Amino acid sequence: MTAPAACPDPALFEFCLRMGDNTLVLGHRVSEWCGHAPVIEEDIALANTALDLIGQTQLWLGLAGEVEGAGRSADDLAFLRDAWDFRNLLLVERPNRDFGHTLLRQCLFDAWHLEMLTALCGSSEPRVSEISQKAVKEVSYHLERSADTVIGLGDGTPESHARMQDALDRLWPYVGEAFLPDAIDAEVAARGIAPDPASLRAGFDARIGAILAEATLSLPDSRFAHQGGKTGVRHTEDLGHMLATMQFLQRAYPGATW
Amino acid sequence: MYAQMIQSEATAEDPDKLAAFEARIAAGEKIEPKDWMPAGYRKTLIRQIGQHAHSEIVGQLPEGNWITRAPTLERKAILLAKVQDEAGHGLYLYCAAETLGVSRDELTEMLLDGRMKYSSIFNYPTLTWADMGAVGWLVDGAAIMNQVPLQRTSYGPYSRAMIRICKEESFHQRQGYDIMMKMAFGTPAQKRMAQDALNRFWYPALMMFGPSDKESVHSAQSMAWKIKMNTNDELRQKFVDETVPQAEYLGLTVPDPDLKWNEERGHYDFSEPDWSEFFDVLKGNGPCNADRMEARQQAWAEGQWVRDGLMAHARKRAARRVAAE
Numbered sequence: 001m002t003a004p005a006a007c008p009d010p011a012l013f014e015f016c017l018r019m020g021d022n023t024l025v026l027g028h029r030v031s032e033w034c035g036h037a038p039v040i041e042e043d044i045a046l047a048n049t050a051l052d053l054i055g056q057t058q059l060w061l062g063l064a065g066e067v068e069g070a071g072r073s074a075d076d077l078a079f080l081r082d083a084w085d086f087r088n089l090l091l092v093e094r095p096n097r098d099f100g101h102t103l104l105r106q107c108l109f110d111a112w113h114l115e116m117l118t119a120l121c122g123s124s125e126p127r128v129s130e131i132s133q134k135a136v137k138e139v140s141y142h143l144e145r146s147a148d149t150v151i152g153l154g155d156g157t158p159e160s161h162a163r164m165q166d167a168l169d170r171l172w173p174y175v176g177e178a179f180l181p182d183a184i185d186a187e188v189a190a191r192g193i194a195p196d197p198a199s200l201r202a203g204f205d206a207r208i209g210a211i212l213a214e215a216t217l218s219l220p221d222s223r224f225a226h227q228g229g230k231t232g233v234r235h236t237e238d239l240g241h242m243l244a245t246m247q248f249l250q251r252a253y254p255g256a257t258w
Numbered sequence: 259m260y261a262q263m264i265q266s267e268a269t270a271e272d273p274d275k276l277a278a279f280e281a282r283i284a285a286g287e288k289i290e291p292k293d294w295m296p297a298g299y300r301k302t303l304i305r306q307i308g309q310h311a312h313s314e315i316v317g318q319l320p321e322g323n324w325i326t327r328a329p330t331l332e333r334k335a336i337l338l339a340k341v342q343d344e345a346g347h348g349l350y351l352y353c354a355a356e357t358l359g360v361s362r363d364e365l366t367e368m369l370l371d372g373r374m375k376y377s378s379i380f381n382y383p384t385l386t387w388a389d390m391g392a393v394g395w396l397v398d399g400a401a402i403m404n405q406v407p408l409q410r411t412s413y414g415p416y417s418r419a420m421i422r423i424c425k426e427e428s429f430h431q432r433q434g435y436d437i438m439m440k441m442a443f444g445t446p447a448q449k450r451m452a453q454d455a456l457n458r459f460w461y462p463a464l465m466m467f468g469p470s471d472k473e474s475v476h477s478a479q480s481m482a483w484k485i486k487m488n489t490n491d492e493l494r495q496k497f498v499d500e501t502v503p504q505a506e507y508l509g510l511t512v513p514d515p516d517l518k519w520n521e522e523r524g525h526y527d528f529s530e531p532d533w534s535e536f537f538d539v540l541k542g543n544g545p546c547n548a549d550r551m552e553a554r555q556q557a558w559a560e561g562q563w564v565r566d567g568l569m570a571h572a573r574k575r576a577a578r579r580v581a582a583e
Contacts, residue, residue, distance in 0.1 A: 024331075031325050031334070034341050035318035036553065038561020040349050043318075047342035054335045061331075075330045099564045152571040153564065160567025249329040249387055256445045258329035258387070258437075 006069065011187040012125065013067045014087065015194055017077070018184075018230050019116075019131075020060030021088035024078055025239070026109060027053030028246055029096055038099055045145060049106065052138040059131045066127075079250035083232075083239045090229035091174035093239045100153050100160065101167040107146035108171060111207045112178045113139050115200040124192035147211045154215025161216065168217050176225025179204070271296045283484050288414035291357035299483055303413050304358050305374070306485065311351035312369045313377035314344045316550050320384040321393060329387060336433055337390060343426045350422060354415040370555050378536065381544030382462050388441045388451035389459070394434015396456075396463040396501065402427050403497045404467065407487035435504065442508040449509075456505065457513045461531040463501075467494040469533060498526050 007013055030050040037043035061074035092109055096102045117139055120132035153160040179201045181189070188194040212219055228234030249258070275294055282289065289295055321341050328334035352362040368374040379397050384390065405427060408420040441452035468490040480486035498517075505512050520527045539547065 028326065031338055034325050034338060035315075035322035035345075036557045038557070038564040040315070040345050040352075042561075042564075043345045044342055044349070047338055047345070051335055051338055051342070054331055054338070058331050058335075075332075078331055079329070099561065100567075149568075153567045155574060156567025156569075156571040157563070159563050160570070163563065245326050248327050253445065253447055256329075256448055258333055258440055258444075 007067070008069060009067050011184050011191075012128075012193060013064055014184045015188045016060050016064035016067060016128075017087040020057050020064055020074070020077070021086050022092050022109070022113070023053040023060060024057040025086070025088040025242065026092040026106075027051075027057060028242060029092065030102070030106070032096055033099075033102065042099070046102075049142055049145075052135075052142065056131070056135045056138070059134070063127050063131065075250075079247045083235050083243055085232060086235065086239060086243075087230050087232055088239075089174070089177050090226050090236055091171065091177065093229065093236055093242065094171065094174060095238050097167070097170075098163060100163045101170070103146050103149045103153070104164060104167040105171055106142065107150045107211065108175055108208065110139060110143035110146050111204050111211070112175075112200065114143050114207075115203045116195070116197075119195040119200065123194060128193055143207075150211055150217075151215040154212070154217045164215065165217055168212070169220055172220045173222070173224050173226050176223060177227050177229055180225060180227065182231060271298075280482075283412050283482075287412075288417060289412050290414045298479070299485070300358050302480060302483070302485055303416065304355055304360050307351055307355040307358070307416055307419075308360070308365045308368070309375055309377075311348045311355060311365065312374060313380065314348035314351060316369075316376040316380045316554060318344050319550055319553055320380055320382070320546075321390060323384050324387060324390050327387070328390075333437075340394070340430050340433060343430065347419075347423045347426070350419040351416075354413075354419045357415045366558065370551070370558055372542075372551075375540070376550075377466065378539045378544060379462050379466050380550060381539050381547045382458070383546050385458070386451040386455060388438070388448070388455035391434050391437030391441055391452065392455035392459040394430050394432075395438050395504070396434075396459045397466070398427055398431040398434055399501060400463045400466040400497050402431060403493045407493075410484070410487060412484040438508055438510075442510055452508065453510050456510050460513050461535075464494055464497070464528075464531045465533075465536045467491075467497065469536070470530070495525055498528050502526055 027050045030046050030053065033043065033046045034050075035043065037046055057078065058074050061077045065072045065074060065077060089109075091105060094105060114136065117132045117136040120128055121136060123129040123132065150164065154164045155161070179197045181197050185194070185197050189196045209219070229236075249256075276296055279289075279295060279299075289299075318341050321337060321344075325334060325338050325341065328337050352365060355365060356362060365374065369376065379400075384393065402424065405420055405424050409417055409424055411417045411420065438452055438455075441448040441455075443449075444452075471489040471491050481489075502512060502517065514529045516527065516529045518527055519525075538544070542548070
C-alpha cells in the first residue's frame with residue numbers, strides 16, 4: 001500500500017505488512033475449519049496453528065502501525081483496509097477446499113515461512129528480529145506437523161494420494177511469488193532488515209523436495225508463478241470475500257469498541 | 259460444555275455385589291474402570307458421558323459461527339481458543355467413556371444416526387456478536403452449575419474429567435460476561451444486540467437444567483448412585499439467583515415480567531420456560547437441529563478419506579519398520 005507521505009520508513013512499513021498480512025490471511029483461513037475437521041485432534045491442532053498465526057499478526061501489524069506513525073493499530077490495519085491494500089502472498093488467500101488442500105497449502109507456506117523467519121532472526125532491525133525469534137519456534141512446529149500430514153496423506157490410500165497430488169498441482173503455481181524480489185525487497189535487503197527472497201529458494205526446495213519425496217508426490221515441472229499478492233496489484237477473487245466476512249462488524253459499526 | 263441429566267436404569271444384578279457397590283457409593287468412594295459395577299450404572303454413564311462429549315463437539319458450531327467475524331484480533335484469538343477448549347473437553351469425555359467399554363467411533367456413529375443426543379441449547383442460532391457474550395455468560399454459566407457438582411460424581415474418570423473441564427469453563431463464562439459488558443456499555447446498537455441476545459438465550463438457558471423434578475421420573479436412581487448430585491429445580495433456582503444481579507449490573511432486562519425477589523424464600527420467583535418448546539427441540543424441531551446434525555455428518559463423511567489415508571500410512575510405516583528389522 002502506498003504509505004502516507006509522512007511515513008518515515010515506507011519500505012519497512014511495507015515489509016511488516018507483507019509478513020503480517022500473510023499470517024492474518026492464513027490464520028483466518030485455518031480458523032474456518034474450527035468445528036469441522038476430520039477428527040478432534042486435527043480440529044485442535046488447526047486451531048493451535050491459527051492461534052499462533054493470529055498472535056504473530058498482532059506483532060507484525062502492530063509494528064507496521066508503529067513504523068507508519070499515523071496512529072493505526074494492528075486492528076485498524078486488519079479490519080479497515082480494502083483488498084488492494086493487502087500485501088499477503090496469493091497462496092495464503094486461496095480457499096481451504098478439502099483438508100488435504102489446506103494442509104498442503106500450510107506445508108508450502110510453512111517451509112517458506114521457516115526459511116524467512118530463520119533469516120529474520122538476524123535482522124538489523126531489532127524489532128523484526130525479536131518478533132521472528134518468537135515466531136520461528138512456533139513455525140518450526142507448524143512445518144513439522146504439516147509435513148507429517150502431507151506425508152501421511154500422500155503415502156496413504158490411493159484416494160488420499162490422488163487428492164494430495166491434485167492439491168499440489170493446484171497450489172504449485174502460487175509458490176513462486178514468495179521468492180520473486182521487487183524494489184521493496186531490494187531496499188530492506190540492502191539495509192540488512194530482511195533477506196533477498198530469492199536467496200530462500202534453495203533451502204525451500206530442499207525441504208519441500210524431501211517432504212514430497214517421502215509423500216510419494218511428484219513436483220509439477222512448471223515454475224510458472226502467479227503474482228500480485230505481495231504487491232497488492234492483483235489479488236485473487238477469494239480475498240474480497242474473506243474480507244467481507246472478516247471485516248463485517250468493524251465496517252458495519254464504525255467507532256464501536258469490542 | 260453441558261451435561262444434560264439423562265435417564266438411568268436399575269437392572270437385575272447379583273444382590274450381594276450390588277449391595278457392596280452401593281455401600282462403596284454411600285461411603286463416597288470412587289468407582290474405577292476395572293471395578294465391578296451394575297450394568298445399569300455403566301449404561302447410564304455411557305449415555306451421560308457420551309451425550310456430554312457430543313454436546314462439546316456440537317457446541318463448537320454455534321460459537322464457531324462467529325470466529326471468522328470476530329471484531330478484533332484479540333477477540334478472534336480468545337473465541338478460537340475457547341472453541342478449541344470445547345473440542346478438548348469432548349476429547350477428555352470420549353476418553354472417559356472409553357474406560358466403560360465403548361469406543362469414540364461407536365459413540366460418534368450413535369450421534370450421527372440420531373441414537374444419542376446432545377444438549378438442546380446448541381440447537382439455537384447465534385445471530386449477533388453479542389450472542390458470543392450471552393453463550394459464555396448464560397450457557398456456560400448454566401453448564402457450570404450443572405458441572406460443578408459432577409466433579410464429585412461417583413465414577414472416577416468422569417469426576418476427574420469434570421474437574422479439569424470446570425476450570426476452563428469458569429474462564430469461558432468470564433470471557434462471555436466481558437463481551438456482554440463491552441456490548442451493554444457500548445453504542446446504542448451494541449446495547450440493542452446485548453438485550454436481544456439476553457432475550458433469546460434466557461429461557462433456553464433455564465431449560466438446560468432439564469424439566470422440573472416433579473416431572474422427571476428418572477432422577478432418583480441417578481441421585482442414589484451419585485451420578486447426579488442435585489435436582490434440576492435446585493440448580494435452576496441457583497442459576498437465576500446468581501444471574502439476575504449480573505443482568506442488572508449490565509443494565510439489561512431479563513425477559514420475564516414475573517421475575518421478582520421473594521424475601522420469604524430468599525430466592526427470586528421466576529417464570530418457567532415454555533416446556534413444549536423444550537420437548538419440540540428435543541424431538542428435532544429446534545431452529546438449528548437439522549443444520550447442526552448436517553454439519554457434523556458432513557465433517558465426518560468428508561473426513562473419511564483423511565482418516566483412512568492416515569491409518570493406511572501408519573500401517574505402511576509399521577510394516578516397513580518390521581521389514582527393516
